[in-house]
Amino acid sequence: MEQAENKDELYMRKALYEAEKAAEAGEVPIGAVIVCKDRIISRAHNLTEKLHDVTAHAEMQAITAAADLLGGKYLNDCTLYVTVEPCTMCAGAIGWAQIGRIVYGAADEKRGYHLYAPRALHAKATVTQGVLEPECRKLMQEFFKEKR
Amino acid sequence: MEQAENKDELYMRKALYEAEKAAEAGEVPIGAVIVCKDRIISRAHNLTEKLHDVTAHAEMQAITAAADLLGGKYLNDCTLYVTVEPCTMCAGAIGWAQIGRIVYGAADEKRGYHLYAPRALHAKATVTQGVLEPECRKLMQEFFKEKR
Numbered sequence: 678m679e680q681a682e683n684k685d686e687l688y689m690r691k692a693l694y695e696a697e698k699a700a701e702a703g704e705v706p707i708g709a710v711i712v713c714k715d716r717i718i719s720r721a722h723n724l725t726e727k728l729h730d731v732t733a734h735a736e737m738q739a740i741t742a743a744a745d746l747l748g749g750k751y752l753n754d755c756t757l758y759v760t761v762e763p764c765t766m767c768a769g770a771i772g773w774a775q776i777g778r779i780v781y782g783a784a785d786e787k788r789g790y791h792l793y794a795p796r797a798l799h800a801k802a803t804v805t806q807g808v809l810e811p812e813c814r815k816l817m818q819e820f821f822k823e824k825r
Numbered sequence: 826m827e828q829a830e831n832k833d834e835l836y837m838r839k840a841l842y843e844a845e846k847a848a849e850a851g852e853v854p855i856g857a858v859i860v861c862k863d864r865i866i867s868r869a870h871n872l873t874e875k876l877h878d879v880t881a882h883a884e885m886q887a888i889t890a891a892a893d894l895l896g897g898k899y900l901n902d903c904t905l906y907v908t909v910e911p912c913t914m915c916a917g918a919i920g921w922a923q924i925g926r927i928v929y930g931a932a933d934e935k936r937g938y939h940l941y942a943p944r945a946l947h948a949k950a951t952v953t954q955g956v957l958e959p960e961c962r963k964l965m966q967e968f969f970k971e972k973r
Contacts, residue, residue: 731921766917
């Protein structure tokens with residue numbers, strides 16, 4: 678049990694590292710990694726500002742890259758680690774990709790999928806929330822404090 | 826009033842043309858165009874099979890291309906025409922892009938956003954459904970009949 682928790686924290690730190698890169702680039706600091714059989718197969722962070730593209734969320738890019746690497750559309754055996762709760766769009770994409778497990782850090786009370794699309798994920802997907810939550814949340818809070 | 830309806834049909838025919846191109850390529854036959862100030866600024870069809878990418882829906886690509894063309898993330902003054910009701914993912918993207926008006930042909934009773942994420946669109950967005958519905962639906966039905 679503790680082993681599993683440590684692994685989740687390990688991978689969430691990788692996602693946090695991606696989020697920090699986003700912050701440095703002036704992007705909303707959200708990062709994601711996708712893990713398959715104990716190996717990180719994609720890493721991404723938010724690029725909506727750089728690409729002028731609302732669809733360029735960390736999760737979307739991580740899914741596209743992972744599917745490209747695996748050569749298939751479905752990611753049932755994969756775990757997505759993302760620093761903030763996915764939005765409706767990303768939850769829909771996670772559902773289409775049939776990602777088996779989702780681990781996220783901080784909740785998104787305003788735009789999170791729990792509020793707008795609670796059944797968007799694949800029916801068999803499991804969700805773990807709150808992993809490294811204080812770090813994930815702090816990064817977001819600091820970013821938006823500076824923006825104000 | 827009739828004028829407006831005719832214009833919707835005109836643009837929906839362009840979206841249908843995209844959907845037909847998808848069908849010919851073995852993709853789920855859904856097409857989309859985005860119109861801004863009476864001009865089509867992007868056209869796209871489903872590419873999920875070709876790209877092995879669940880996020881490559883017609884709407885997603887049309888949004889990305891339109892934002893790229895306009896050089897900004899938001900599409901408030903645009904209308905999205907799509908042959909089939911958007912899914913949760915696409916509705917989320919449509920919401921982020923703040924698209925002002927959405928016109929679709931056939932309803933998607935299984936995966937449509939009305940079922941999974943009814944509040945995903947921008948609060949001020951207006952929706953028109955059922956434009957060229959028989960043609961849009963028929964294209965989908967024929968595609969899935971052949972697949973069986």
